[in-house]
Amino acid sequence: MRPGKKEIPSLNTVLSPSLLNLYDISDSTVVIIDVLRATSTIAAALYNGAKSVIPVDSVAGCIKLGKQMEVITAGERDGKIAEGLQYGNTPLQYSADFIKGKTLVLTTTNGTKLLHVALAANANAIITGSFCNISSVCDYLVKKKSNVMLACAAWKNRVNIEDTLFAGAVVNRIKQHFDINCDAAMIAESLYLQANGDLLNFMKEKNASHYHRLMNYGLLEDIKFCLTEDNANVLSLYSAGRLIAG
């Protein structure tokens, strides 16, 4: 804490959902980060006018909701549209002429699990973040002036480069507004600074595991979209089971 400036809110970062339970987040805004590709797709859909995005953690749950409501169901497994669903998890698909006014039910694994952990831990507020909406995320956090937890969805709880890069980008933008006593936040910012503005090349150079996974599915354009700042710059706010444009 900086002496005499105790009103400054704190900012912490967890690089894996497994580490979120080490913190009291009941007075924090939690930013769910799943850059490749869940929170990028969510940003794209909301930016292009989706009424809301309902995140669910299984294909079965997605199909079930699809039968109950008039919605678009989407999700992938191993780089292909999951059996029983209509669409995939590529942000490029959710253009305005397709998604405007509709509800998207999206099954993701890592991001949705993390969301449930944050809900169970009674997070004060939850938003989702990706490079696609980084300015909206940062503006919201700075204006809100409450404690922040940047929570990386990682991959099956294993730390990943892309979510850490995004956490670092946020730290780099807004650190002067927060009290940061968190090594993980500083590690994330260091990583972001080392990427030196060329995230795609950095991911490639550093042999990022998810970069390779998606490249093997032929999804370079998806990766490029997900690493582009503010190409779907909308606030994605969690409220009563769904994400809505804030």
Place this chain on the structure above:
Amino acid sequence: MRPGKKEIPSLNTVLSPSLLNLYDISDSTVVIIDVLRATSTIAAALYNGAKSVIPVDSVAGCIKLGKQMEVITAGERDGKIAEGLQYGNTPLQYSADFIKGKTLVLTTTNGTKLLHVALAANANAIITGSFCNISSVCDYLVKKKSNVMLACAAWKNRVNIEDTLFAGAVVNRIKQHFDINCDAAMIAESLYLQANGDLLNFMKEKNASHYHRLMNYGLLEDIKFCLTEDNANVLSLYSAGRLIAG
């Protein structure tokens, strides 16, 4: 995996003990990393001729062993020698004229907990690592040619900068001998490269939490010792409840 080179062992890194259970380490050598200061103190004691170091997780356990055996008991809580113990956790204390031929029972929290997690997960072999013995660690891992898990003790399971830096230093030295498909290892190496050889200044600049904790106890010389490469360059090998020079 690199095609046609399947004989290359793997190297993984966990930035917190909480993440170790995500991996099968039954065929891996686990490197326990607790730079400030447990694994640095262990290296100093063994380098200066201690017969062995017995790590225990509580002050009470340390006192109990001290009553049963002729040993030196040591450990700190909040920067002071813990009540009932003889010595502290400063590596500078364990010079040859003091420690040679003796057994040190050392209570540490983060490092010992991690050791127990690694034992419970049936690690193939366990060594301890710090900058003080980095060359011995790297030489051993390269010669052994088996899978490696670099395991950071962290601080109460929260990721810290100094252990991540050490993991990164090891990755940087030995990566050409291993198949690395692990984002955490690459993040650690990036951090190490960003420190650009001046670890002390980097810790200070990055507001490393444990740097400040120890500085508040007046332990700058300890920190300097712990960030110096090969000033106690001995292999520290776990065997039957104790660490011995390998």
